[in-house]
Amino acid sequence: MSDWHLQDSDLHGYAGGGLAGPPLWSVESHLGACASCRDRLASFADPEAVDTGWARLDASLDAPVPGPVERLLLLLRVPDHTARLLAATPALRLSWLVAIALTLAMTATIARLADPIVFLAAAPLLPLLGVAVSFGPGIDPTYEMALVAPIQSFRLLLLRCAAVVSANTALCALASLALPDAGPGAAGWFLPSLALTVLALLLAPRFGTVTAAVTVGVGWTALVAGLAGALFTAAGQAGTALAVALAAALLARRAATFDTTRRLR
Structure with a gap:
């Protein structure tokens, strides 16, 4: 599915919860399309941590996009x-x-x-x-x-x-x-x-x-x-x-x- 694969440091960082922002999104996007990297991740990562990462991704994808009223309320610290x-x-x-x-x-x-x-x-x-x-x-x-x-x-x-x-x-x-x-x-x-x-x-x-x-x-x-x-x-x-x-x-x-x-x- 891909001509390149994630480095071990990226997989270790993802498994340990040390990634954030764009690097995290990039790793999760690649894992969704690359079975080889998913197998490598499973070989040394805690299965519970992997499940937590996927659950977090599912939650972020399913979360509704805030409308203008909601964004205004959030800006007002509601x-x-x-x-x-x-x-x-x-x-x-x-x-x-x-x-x-x-x-x-x-x-x-x-x-x-x-x-x-x-x-x-x-x-x-x-x-x-x-x-x-x-x-x-x-x-x-x-x-x-x-x-x-x-x-x-x-x-x-x-x-x-x-x-x-x-x-x-x-x-x-x-x-x-x-x-x-x-x-x-x-x-x-x-x-x-x-x-x-x-x-x-x-x-x-x-x-x-x-x-x-x-x-x-x-x-x-x-x-x-x-x-x-x-x-x-x-x-x-x-x-x-x-x-x-x-x-x-x-x-x-x-x-x-x-x-x-x-x-x-």
Whole structure:
């Protein structure tokens, strides 16, 4: 299979685990194609060390290539297993974020032509969609892996929701620029976004993320329809901030229920 063969020093270094980087890759590539060198390696190497080397090669070949989100998280020093579980969140995929951006752009355009309340009422609903697909069988592609990962379900769901809310907040902030006439009031969607997200998390252990998000979304829609613009006044924002604080405190106290109740759906 080859006109040249590995030197004994290379085989000794490989068997002893002393090779790294390009020399290691070169040796393993040659061994994969050269039966003669494999026989020479087996003649003086510890069989267990050889098996370990092949297992390491198989693992490196089978390992998935990190995507842009995962690479960014790794650059931010997020542990690799946590970065992989976060990057697998459907709401952090490029297609999802593009769809959210287009929805926000269209909503902001309609709100500018009609009433800013249209945007303020719609924007908080978008993070709920991310919460709904953050964790659960049939939704999360890494659900089974997440169940056995060295991380609590509550922490994983909280991390994913924080990432989703952060991405949506950045997109909503950009969309708010389309409402210059609204002034500071154009940011009135922010506190409701937090409130709806925390409320959905509170309901998730009992009803699952999808049902919880839908329930909270329907409640928000009814609340906006009933109170109109009162939610986006100074008093309404203060009340929303208080609701966020109370719901967050309750969520912290109920963190253990995410791992002791039935699986999130």
